Amino acid sequence: MRLRPKIKVQLFLVLGITLFWIGSGAFMAFYKCVNYIPATNEFAFIVPNHLSFIQFLLINIIGPAVGGFIGGSILVFYLSESLRRKSYWYYMLINFLFFIGFILFLNTLVPYIFYYREEIANAERPLRKALDLLILSPYAIRNVVTWLIIAWMTIQGLNIYEKYTPSTLISLFLGRFHRPHEVERIFMFLDLSNSTSIAEKLGHIKFFDLLKDFFSDMTDPILNSQGEVYQYVGDEIVIYWPVKRSVIKHMQPIACFFRIEKSIQDRSEYYLKEYEIIPLFKAAIHKGHVVVGEMGAIKREIVFSGDILNTTSRLMEQCSIFKQKLIISNEVAELIPKDKKQKYVLLHLGEMALRGKMNKCHLYGVDLKDQKLNV
Template sequence: MTSKTRYKLQEVLFIILYWIGAGNLYILIRYSGSTNALVEIGLGEIENIFLWATLASFCTGAGLGILEIFIYPRFTKKKSFAISIVYRTIIFISLLVLIIMISLCGVSYLKGFEISEGLILSLDFFLSRSFFILLLYMVIIGAFMNFILFINRRSGPGVILNLIKGKYHHPIEEERIFMFLDLQSSSKIAEELGHIKFSKFIQDCFSDLSDILLTYHASIYQFVGDEAVLTWRKQNGLKNINCIIIFFEFERLLLMRQDYYMENYNHKPIFKASLHGGYVTVAEVGSLKTEVAYHGDVLNTAARIQGLCNIYNQKLLVTESIVEIIDSRCIQAKYIDEVKLRGKKNKEKIFTLHTHF
């Protein structure tokens, strides 16, 4: 199982648990101590109403989870936000109605009645005040769930939890590795494609990059134009030399998809990158728009070295600090030069890397 699939299944599990909690909370608030309310929907003789709520909520969560993670992204990616909301609302209400019908028919069957009695009971419930209260509750809960998923995807895996805990409310120091990944000959490609088609070109490139991020435990710090800034905690970046292998894997992936890029854009994307590590300060910044920001010489050095790739005709340049911590026979470092970077007093040794797989 790939890391991306595992992450998607974790999202589905979250959605299922979320809806199980929401379903039981609804029963607790709406029907606790109210026998008449339970009789209204045909559940007055069921000893454990929470069992039915859990089963129905599990089905709701599983259905919505599969739709949200595996189906919606494929079919609503190019739809407008309004159209996407309409589709989701129709499917959501249809799924809710179906699960309620199945639940009430199941209750009727267990009580010794015909399935048709369950259908009649369902119709009565759909016309009752209780259904519209339930529908309103589900819409609110569903909107909040989508908000959580949206924020998590915007900020990246794990970041939202750190924000909730206030981990970066006050600046802290972390040891991290950064990669600055930039499209080669971007100005020429943009001029030939035009800005709209060039933006689609970049979208496709970074979509391919996203497919391997989880596999190599990388996080996106920023997308800036045609540049992506990746980051790792030191231990995650060094594990299986993730911070290095991801570059060569991205190259391989783009090579596999070169026919697609040539057919649609008449250009093959080639990226150049720099890699540097060290201690940075991490903090939440901004008031109207809050995000986690990294500050320190590590980022400046990585950015400056990335700008040297064209000068030395290299796709990947790394600093001595990276070479010193690499422990792999699969990677060979080749010394390039010792350079004086703008804004720095001391010279920096730079290397390129080659793989032996």
């Protein structure tokens, strides 16, 4: 079974969260074993609960491994999805309440199973003993507070991921953007049609809400098409793809446009009810080489620079002239595999002169042959 790109990304996140929690549990195991002895004014390595260090380490890894996988799955697959359109503070509150309950459960279950089961069972008042050992003891409280901090770091890490995609984050950590270098990319510029008249009709606040919904509904189509968002410019979004086999084989940039179109169509009732319009949009796709690197001193950003960006912007302007919703360049048209060409209708629109270059860019309008076709 072939997993959708979005599911792969989500599984990657769950794996990252699980490994982070395992690492945190291992660190805490070492930390708990280091004790300060006031009488001798020295530090001693003492393993709690009369266990060997290997046993203690495994216990402190098993709990976080299970917790990271289950908690991370709920956070990534459910909470982040369902709370995407909510305010930041509401998002943080619901996640915090979830992790309080989840961590309290884990921090009572794991110590009970591995440390205190016999002691609680043999106590005169088992419930009171369990409460003292598992919830009210300084050790238990410290554990809960520590894991709540780790949970908060997990949520913030997810927020950072949503700003920087995995490939960008890895490249940032490895310093690949410190010095500019040339790469080959496919870019799509997508713009909301009639945005000026819509803004006048709705007002600025309502129009901003429309844009938030509009861009939010693009998230799944972009992820499922292996695309990455470069930037938002007013009512325009810029998406890019690396030129690699999996992208070309499924012609993901073109498929992305029609997936976005279907996503908006599926939400048409919501848009009509909320804004009294169904958003229409146009887009252009072009391929070429760009220079990528970090730009700025105070607010650093990853920036692409090159003629391809200007050309793609000009291609999108041609959508209004030729009455097309999607225009691609001949560089992109030549990449379409033979088995994918049967899905699309390509209409040659003519040529467009490129500034400072002898060669002209051929334009093609693109549409689906069958509107019910699954892309």
